[in-house]
Amino acid sequence: MHRDLVERAMAGDHDAFSELARVSIGRLYAAARLILRDPQRAEDATQEALVAAWRDLSSLRDPERFEAWLHRLLVRACYREARRGRRRWAIEMDIRPSDRIEPGIEPDPAAALADRDEIERGFVRLDQDQRTVIVLHYYLGLTLDEAAVALGVPPGTVRSRLHRANRILRAALAVDAGPVTNESRRLA
Amino acid sequence: MTARDEYDRHLSAWLAAEAPAREPEHLLGEVLARTARTRRRPAWRFAERWIPMSTITSRLAPAAGIPWRPILVAGLLLIALVVGALLVAGARRQQLAPPFGAAANGQIAYSVNGDLIAVDPKTGTTRTIVSGPESDSGPVFAGNGSKLAFVRGEDGNRQVWAAEADGSNPRKISGPFAKYPGWVEWSPQADVVAVEIDEDAGRIRMARADGSGETVLSTGLTAAINPIFRPSDGNQILIRGHASDGTWGLYLMGRDGSNLQRLALDPGFQSDPAYQQHRDDAFWGAAWSADGRTLLYHTPESDGPSTAGFGFRIHMATIGPNGEVTSDKALVFDAAHDDEFDAAFVPSMDAITYQSAAGGVFQSWRTSLAPGATPVALGPQALDVIGRVPSPDGTSVLLVLGGTVTRVDLATNTSTPFTAATDVSWQRAARSD
Numbered sequence: 001m002h003r004d005l006v007e008r009a010m011a012g013d014h015d016a017f018s019e020l021a022r023v024s025i026g027r028l029y030a031a032a033r034l035i036l037r038d039p040q041r042a043e044d045a046t047q048e049a050l051v052a053a054w055r056d057l058s059s060l061r062d063p064e065r066f067e068a069w070l071h072r073l074l075v076r077a078c079y080r081e082a083r084r085g086r087r088r089w090a091i092e093m094d095i096r097p098s099d100r101i102e103p104g105i106e107p108d109p110a111a112a113l114a115d116r117d118e119i120e121r122g123f124v125r126l127d128q129d130q131r132t133v134i135v136l137h138y139y140l141g142l143t144l145d146e147a148a149v150a151l152g153v154p155p156g157t158v159r160s161r162l163h164r165a166n167r168i169l170r171a172a173l174a175v176d177a178g179p180v181t182n183e184s185r186r187l188a
Numbered sequence: 189m190t191a192r193d194e195y196d197r198h199l200s201a202w203l204a205a206e207a208p209a210r211e212p213e214h215l216l217g218e219v220l221a222r223t224a225r226t227r228r229r230p231a232w233r234f235a236e237r238w239i240p241m242s243t244i245t246s247r248l249a250p251a252a253g254i255p256w257r258p259i260l261v262a263g264l265l266l267i268a269l270v271v272g273a274l275l276v277a278g279a280r281r282q283q284l285a286p287p288f289g290a291a292a293n294g295q296i297a298y299s300v301n302g303d304l305i306a307v308d309p310k311t312g313t314t315r316t317i318v319s320g321p322e323s324d325s326g327p328v329f330a331g332n333g334s335k336l337a338f339v340r341g342e343d344g345n346r347q348v349w350a351a352e353a354d355g356s357n358p359r360k361i362s363g364p365f366a367k368y369p370g371w372v373e374w375s376p377q378a379d380v381v382a383v384e385i386d387e388d389a390g391r392i393r394m395a396r397a398d399g400s401g402e403t404v405l406s407t408g409l410t411a412a413i414n415p416i417f418r419p420s421d422g423n424q425i426l427i428r429g430h431a432s433d434g435t436w437g438l439y440l441m442g443r444d445g446s447n448l449q450r451l452a453l454d455p456g457f458q459s460d461p462a463y464q465q466h467r468d469d470a471f472w473g474a475a476w477s478a479d480g481r482t483l484l485y486h487t488p489e490s491d492g493p494s495t496a497g498f499g500f501r502i503h504m505a506t507i508g509p510n511g512e513v514t515s516d517k518a519l520v521f522d523a524a525h526d527d528e529f530d531a532a533f534v535p536s537m538d539a540i541t542y543q544s545a546a547g548g549v550f551q552s553w554r555t556s557l558a559p560g561a562t563p564v565a566l567g568p569q570a571l572d573v574i575g576r577v578p579s580p581d582g583t584s585v586l587l588v589l590g591g592t593v594t595r596v597d598l599a600t601n602t603s604t605p606f607t608a609a610t611d612v613s614w615q616r617a618a619r620s621d
Contacts (some may be wrong), residue, residue, distance in 0.1 A: 019287040021220065029210075046219075047222065055226050055228055120202070120206070139204065139207065
């Protein structure tokens with residue numbers, strides 16, 4: 001992130017903020033889609049995060065921390081969106097069959113990507129805290145300390161959430177690699 | 189490659205494939221359209237803004253003596269005029285609230301579409317107190333309730349204005365500035381407004397409330413922000429300052445800028461493992477007690493007394509008349525909170541309010557400082573910093589949560605939505621008892 005752009009935006013230069021938003025918006029939206037699993041809510045969360053960034057930019061004390069601060073705003077916006085639509089989200093979760101095939105996704109011939117469906121099945125079993133930490137760490141590439149800042153929780157909490165999330169994902173991979181049991185179907 | 193590496197790689201690859209290649213085309217345009225019409229929140233509306241109240245006795249200006257002269261009628265007329273003026277001034281003084289501590293509730297001001305609105309909290313009656321083609325926002329009542337400061341204009345031409353509390357006699361007192369002032373603070377006597385703007389590195393503007401000009405105080409620091417007057421006479425100003433050695437601290441100076449000194453708070457803070465990483469977050473949220481002897485602030489702490497690791501912790505320090513720090517201790521109300529910060533005394537001075545953050549969730553609290561007291565949660569939780577505006581009589585508090593305002597009755601701890609913009613200020617009024 002260009003420090004001079006951040007400093008200009010902090011000083012109220014909307015053009016500079018526009019450039020920062022243009023550079024950031026793609027990854028913010030993608031992260032929000034992964035966290036919220038809902039295109040419309042991801043749009044709303046991304047928009048809310050960037051508007052909050054512009055509105056509250058004077059509270060940022062160190063321009064070098066703009067990106068981390070933006071991640072934190074996005075995480076907050078995602079939680080807000082999820083809370084706003086908790087009921088709808090729960091219904092969506094409930095109707096997902098454990099062994100559904102996503103329309104339009106062709107089987108991948110590569111062995112490494114053969115786990116795609118299994119990972120997805122595990123991913124939808126994660127709660128929002130776990131999904132968020134997975135996205136921050138494995139998609140945005142944040143260290144655990146950076147993820148802790150974005151989440152506003154201690155690093156120890158991030159580690160325990162990540163551990164639980166990985167355990168669920170690994171279990172999904174292991175279960176789905178073997179015979180499908182009634183138990184695993186109920187979990188989905 | 190280990191199984192763990194392979195798992196990490198598969199997971200990252202899946203996330204990258206699952207993520208949309210790019211955002212919807214309309215999204216950036218919508219964001220920029222919204223930001224272009226979104227007013228930026230002034231820095232004084234952030235957590236560090238809310239300061240404690242304390243008591244003061246208005247100092248009466250000495251009345252000019254009337255010389256006795258041979259012309260008896262003229263003398264009597266003069267005496268009658270002086271007596272009349274003193275009676276009027278006395279009546280006015282009686283209507284003023286004490287600038288600190290408990291007071292009666294006056295009107296609540298906020299901005300709507302570029303005008304300033306005042307609502308009577310008892311009746312709910314609203315009226316426009318400042319209007320016109322200009323954009324007005326950010327009202328701040330003086331501590332004695334007699335006047336109002338606000339910001340007029342748009343970016344590129346921001347000005348600080350003052351008016352009587354009813355909005356009459358508006359006059360420009362400072363500006364123009366390129367952008368929104370960072371801080372606006374009334375003196376206890378309501379004769380001066382301390383103004384902090386970003387362009388003024390290390391300087392504080394003391395704008396006279398009658399519009400007759402301003403005095404710029406140069407601190408010699410690389411930054412001087414958040415000026416607050418020390419109760420009860422306001423002859424000293426506390427600022428958060430940034431020195432040339434790169435450290436932030438709380439500084440005390442005379443109202444005329446003299447005798448600047450760094451308060452020796454939080455001994456050994458530079459050896460705290462959290463300090464080097466979070467040095468720019470040190471020493472925020474200064475708030476005085478009513479008598480000006482006790483100072484609350486928050487600063488980053490590593491593990492220390494907390495089980496939640498690094499985070500803001502509230503400190504309470506005792507400050508002597510010349511800035512000597514005679515005690516300073518960290519207050520930890522719940523060691524599992526990630527952060528505890530933004531503390532202020534309630535108007536009655538028998539308790540403090542503060543807020544916590546845990547797991548990204550913010551909560552306001554009120555607690556007595558008596559040993560063993562249990563903090564009571566105030567109002568709903570939020571996913572962002574909560575602004576607090578206490579009622580002058582100490583019976584309720586306005587919580588600014590995101591874009592909404594909620595009134596919490598402290599006796600019943602019930603929350604009621606309150607129709608107001610987030611730039612809300614509560615006027616202090618004289619008590620009838």
